[in-house]
Amino acid sequence: MTTRYLKQSNRFIIFIILTLSLSLRSATVSAEPPLSADVLIVGAGLSGLSAAYHLKKAGKTALILEMSPHIGGRIRTASYPGGAHAEVGLEEFWENNPAIEIFKDLKIPMETAYSSFSSFYYQGKLYPFTQDSNPEFLRSVLDTDELQAYKLWDAKMAELYRQLQQRPLPDELLALMETSFADWIKNTSGLSPKAQELVRIETEPEYATSWQKISALDGIAEWHYFSGNGLAPRHVVGGNQRAAQALAIFIGKDRIRLNQLVTHIKSTDSGVEVTATDQGNFKQQIFRAKYVITAIPLFRLNDIQFTPELSAERKQAIQTQSAGAYFTAHVRVDNAAGSFWTYDGESILPIMTDSPLGVIYGGESKPGGDALLNLLVSGADAERFNSRISDPDQIQEALLTAFDKHWPGFRQSVKQMSFYRYHPRAIASWPVGRSRFDALSESLRKPQGRVYFAGDFTEDTHSNGASQSALRVVKDILQRSD
Structure with a gap:
């Protein structure tokens, strides 16, 4: 009786052990262990990529969590059949941008295509920039x-x-x-x-x-970008997106996670925990590091829960900051249309207009192929075109009408238009009564515990601000010993 009881008990114990073992094994297989790094970076735009570059140069590890399926943020270049391309987002890097030194280090070729001043229309008259200086x-x-x-x-x-x-x-x-x-x-x-x-x-x-x-x-x-002789705007040869791609290669593509929606950032005395949901499979994961850098537009911070919560001053800075608006249109035209923007045998692009066309830039195209124009529309016209209820046919007609006003008959040369909308709050701006120099902005340039805030919204409206903020936060992190 006792022997049979012991045998049954042993079988039961073995069954329990096997069940627990299988359960633990299953849990181990299904739960992906969190990746560790010295610093986590939220956002793979210019600011986030630059911060990761500086950290790697300093011997620190970084892991970037990017919400979208691509790197670069507003650095995007659209390519078209026949080899033509034009910028969808960031058009230029000013010569005093700290990113220029990064590009030199990575041997990214750049060119200066035009001056800070441009051709412009005033009261219907075109003033072409054909000179050598401002x-x-x-x-x-x-x-x-x-x-x-x-x-x-x-x-x-x-x-x-x-x-x-x-x-x-x-x-x-x-x-x-x-x-x-x-x-x-x-x-x-x-x-x-x-x-x-x-x-x-x-x-x-x-x-x-x-x-x-x-x-x-x-x-x-x-x-100050225009004062005196002005600063020179520069482009990456072959498209600005090549700069983002080169940065990603240097950082290591395994150090960049795409489609990661960050929902929670927790800061403790010893480190940070960042919770993100993979938007491909909707699996949530917790990443841990010593510090975290948010390198995203300020309005995106409203989508993240912070523990401890953001200070009242930082919340006020986020809520009272404004935003500009951009809208991009790429216009493919017959090669012969180049006569509209040629003066004494030379292109006078870019041209600043006082119409819905915004700034008319030239895209890059192969000799003999169709020409490509890049319209950077801003302000009220961009807000109107960015609206989801805005009809693409109405946008096209508004642009064609504006073209014909400046260049009569131009619409006959147009073969195709491609539109690219921006998020309505993606461009840094400060309203009257606020400034990038006020106390609220200064609060965002200081860390809250182990959480740092970067991006152009913390510094400047240009890509300069994105690069400067990356330098600022990395320098501060490297000086810390905790």
């Missing part, structure tokens, strides 16, 4: 008195920009947050109406909204 161009646009007033104003702007480098900012500069760039120019600059229009039409595409909607303080910061 000062020469201005002499062809403004009369003697207008030019003298412009030079005095530009010198004042250069001095004010130098003062922007001071910390803390002088009170008289901070007061300029309370007036719009447009009103400040009209009331204090002494510029002629034509010179004022030149300032407006050159700068508005940079902050992607009306100059009535940004403060004079931020307008001063924007103008």
Whole structure:
């Protein structure tokens, strides 16, 4: 009796052990272990990729979690049959962008295609940029008195920009947050109406909204790209997307996870935990590291739960920051249409327009093939075109009508239009009463525990801001010993 009981008990125990063993084995197979890194980076745009580059150079490991199925953020290049291509997002890198040094290190070829000033329309008249420098161009646009007033104003702007480098900012500069760039120019600059229009039409595409909607303080910061001889815009040969691809190769494609929707970031005294859902299979995973860098547009931070929650000051900074708007249209036209933008045998692109066409850039195409134009529309027209209820046929007709206004008969040359919408809040902008230089913006440039905030929304409206923020956060992380 006892022996039989023991045998039955042993069988039962063995059954339990086997069951537990199989269960544990099954759990081990189905649960993917979290990847570890020194730093987790949310976002694979220019800021996130640059941060990962600097961390790797410093001997630190990084893992990037990107929500979309592609890298680069707004760095995207569209390719077309026949070898033509044009930028969908970021059009240029200014020569003072810290990313330029990264590209040099990675041997990414770049070119300078045009000046900071561009050809532009004023009261229906085209002023073509055919000169070798901004000062020469201005002499062809403004009369003697207008030019003298412009030079005095530009010198004042250069001095004010130098003062922007001071910390803390002088009170008289901070007061300029309370007036719009447009009103400040009209009331204090002494510029002629034509010179004022030149300032407006050159700068508005940079902050992607009306100059009535940004403060004079931020307008001063924007103008330094054009002041004096101006800064040179540069492109990556073959398309800007090649820069993102080269960065990804250097970082290691196994260090970039695509389709990862980050939903929770937890910071503790010893590290961070980032929860992300794979949008391909909807499996959730927790990643752990010492620090985390968010390199995404600020409005995306509202989609993430933070533990501990973000400070009241940071929340206010996010909620009160504004956004500009871009819309891109690629226009494939007959090669003979090049005569519309050729002056004395040379292209005068890009052209700044005061119409729904926005800025007319030239795409790259093979000799003898169809020409490709790249329209970068900003502000109110971009908001209208980006609307999901906007009819593509109506957009095309609006653009063709605008083309015919500038270049009569141009629509007959158009073969195809391709439209690319931006998220309506993806472009950094600060409204009147706010500024990239105010205390709220400064709060976003400081870490909250082990959480760092990067991206152009924390620094600047340009890709410069994305690159600068990457340098800032990596430098801070490398100096920490905890």
